[in-house]
Amino acid sequence: MPRGRSTFTKRQKEQARQQKQRDKNERKTQRKQEKPEGGVVDEAEEMREMREHAAEQAALFGIGSDDDEPSSNELSIPHGTKASGH
Numbered sequence: 001m002p003r004g005r006s007t008f009t010k011r012q013k014e015q016a017r018q019q020k021q022r023d024k025n026e027r028k029t030q031r032k033q034e035k036p037e038g039g040v041v042d043e044a045e046e047m048r049e050m051r052e053h054a055a056e057q058a059a060l061f062g063i064g065s066d067d068d069e070p071s072s073n074e075l076s077i078p079h080g081t082k083a084s085g086h
Helices: 005-061
Strands: none
Touching: none
16 A cells, blocks of 8 residues: 655654754764863863963952052042032
8 A cells, every 4th residue: 555645754754853863962972982082181271271361360450469559548539628619
């Protein structure tokens, strides 16, 4: 007994779906195999770079150095003077 057109297209779609799933699983296993080789080294390298970047940012903004900070007097406006001229 011949199959109808809808059965054929359903079968084609299911085969395409299964092939996509196999391809996806193959890529996933390939990534897993590649990751352990440089995973620990890259993580250590990334942490080192982050520490260096943090140190650069701290130096840029003067965090941790008391010499470059303005005194509290320079930041506040004296209470006795007003801009209106009273």
